[in-house]
Amino acid sequence: MGKKVIMLGNEAIARGAYEAGVKVSSAYPGTPSTEISEYLVQYKDDVYEEWAPNEKVAAEVAVGASIAGVRAMACMKHVGLNVASDPLYSVSYMGVNGGLVLVVADDPGLYSSQNEQDTRMVARAAQIPVIEPSDSAEAKDFFKTAFELSEKFDRPFIFRTTTRLAHSQGLVELQEREEPEDKPYEKNIQKNVMMPGNAKIRHIEIEKRNLELAEAANTLPINRVEMNDTKIGVITSGIPYQYVKEAMPEASVLKLGMVNPLPRKLIEDFASKVDTLYIVEELDPVIEEQVKSWGIKAIGKEILTVQGEYSANMLRKAILKQDLDIKKPAEAPGRPPILCPGCPHRSVFYVLNRLKMHAAGDIGCYTLGAVAPLSVIDTTMCMGSSISTLHGMEKAKGKDYIKNWVAVIGDSTFLHTGVNSLMNMVYNHATGTVIILDNSTTAMTGHQDHAATGKTLQGDPAYAISIPGICRAMGVKNVHEINAFDLPLLEKTIREETAKDEVSVIITKTPCVLLDKRKKPLYAAHADKCKKCGMCMKPGCPAMTKNADGTIHIDDTMCTGCGLCKDLCKFDAIELVKEGE
Amino acid sequence: MAVKNIMIVGVGGQGTLLTSRILGGLTIAGGYDVKLSEVHGMAQRGGSVVTFVRYGDKVAEPIVEEGQADVIIAFERLEALRYAHFLKKDGVLIVNDWRIDPMPVVIGNAEYPEHILENLEKEYKVYRVDATEESRKLGNPKVFNLIVLGVAAQHMDFTKEQWYEVIEKTVPPKTIEINKKAFDVGYGMK
Ligand SMILES: Cc1ncc(C[n+]2csc(CCOP(=O)(O)OP(=O)(O)O)c2C)c(N)n1
């Protein structure tokens, strides 16, 4: 027996990658998949890995490594798979040489995402097999299974997780790393060059492989029947399996480790042995619709939701019809996420708010500029969309209509997919202003490096791509770099650039306050000088509160000494009380 | 042993993740099956965050549900109020007597409820800890969470030595001593 340790689901996947003998991994961060790559760093002597600028690049890097003959992977969140879907649909036809697995993390309950899409639907559309673990132990072991099956059936695999799986810890038994021999590369244009003549033949081939895999699924050990009392039978997979075991330990369960393709015979056999069959799956009725299409009677989304996460209590109520005596939550004001005290984005949004600007927004910490009191951002859809959305508005209503609009986008997001949109503006005679909020990191997902930070995933030095350089090279004439806390210059520049009939880029360059670990300065408010005007509170720094008498209090455990409040106070009531390092 | 359910609730950035690492290390040192569920991502930016810890002979789901928690460790009063209904009938609530205003309160769209602890005490077994103040006395207000953990340790199934060992393994090396001191302060409170 190997040593047992406690691991986060994502850590277990990284361990599984190491044990499976993976040689190449490429990823773009995205909650809840990010930590896989961060944990994988500890195996850097055996596994090459990198941050790619976006998921399409990451997936293609993994495909290249697989073609070359080694086990390879890419990691992303569900919406990242949309960005990578172009290679996805075609690599499905190509198959693999070295095993190829894309880890894709769904987010039922929307903890950190812009939608609740179900990756299994995408996988079915692209005819990609899907494996789904239900705890950390399976996350590691099934990951190795995914590589074995990928090579055996010549199919790329998706390894699907959810936020709950990715961010739960459980016990894992460690094993040694396998060292599968590198496969030789053999030139094979029928398999690897997807032009119509070849793709036609591959399409037939992969249909055949998928049928073989579906047949094999009936006897795969990761599809497991737990026969018990036969009054209730449940087909389930992933984390919902745990809720089923918690709520109804006496029920019979068919637990699917592979959720695409489904093991039809196994399901038909199981269904025939139980009185009432339930299908318990979070999000879309992917298993349910297929099972019902085979004429099998089952209950699923009639009583269970397609939204959010499940729980044992939810199943107790819906399936067992138990009347649970549960207290109502107390009335309590909500606590939505907010920009940190000292966040450089706050200063920029404060200025935009004062200038009564609208912003086409994007995805990152700065999306929080949409909420009160900043309330600057009008739109947020997907990464990179801010710039193109602003462009669309200009083309709809003319250049004067967007004089009080800007696009705001983070540095990581700009490199991800914003670059193309800026190219489009320059090319198609746009006049809009783009603000790149360059805080030198991918902050929202936990501070990952990217192509412009000068550091690799491993923390080694790398060439730092110049964001102003990219903008100038594309032909933007008005490129300004400004400190995010320089309020007068920021205001002046935004006024001037939005007034121009040319594309402008303003780069606010101030690092995320959490990046710099040195001791920060500290400010305090003096009640005797305070005129209770409330000016300093306008940007909504969470370190500040109003006392009962209307004067201001600064929480000394939270203030990071950015000085924004001090700059706004006209009466010198806010003073530096401790210097930073 | 029947499964024991612990929750840690607080405000993103208050160190709930470090605390959950400590509890995870502890339960495995105790030889139990264990599952933990934590929050990463957006809510860590000052939002309401909750960590679930479950340990015992065999644990299935990684979350604690309403009415099931044996112990809730709250790093802030409003968060104690928000999650108190997760407690079992005889469960205990350990609260850092500290207030952080959420944005709706800061901008005047909502009121921070008054007398939270007094009201909770009517329904639950509540231990108030002045952890933020106590940690200031130790010279580092960031270690308040170890003081709260010290109080919670009195209601859990591990020896002081097991706690020490896990703290040593989990916190940054430079902060081991101050974190152990903070734990002692909590462990010594009645
Ligand atoms: C296609 C896609 N990939 C990944 C994510 C996850 N994600 C959300 S915001 C973000 C990047 C934020 O970095 P940046 O633009 O630099 O802004 P910051 O958070 O640093 O302010 C990422 C990777 C996503 N939402 N969509």
Ligand code: SF4
């Ligand atoms: S993590 Fe950095 S970028 Fe994100 S809100 Fe905090 S200071 Fe701002």
Ligand code: SF4
């Ligand atoms: S200096 Fe003022 S605005 Fe900046 S973090 Fe401190 S209290 Fe907040």
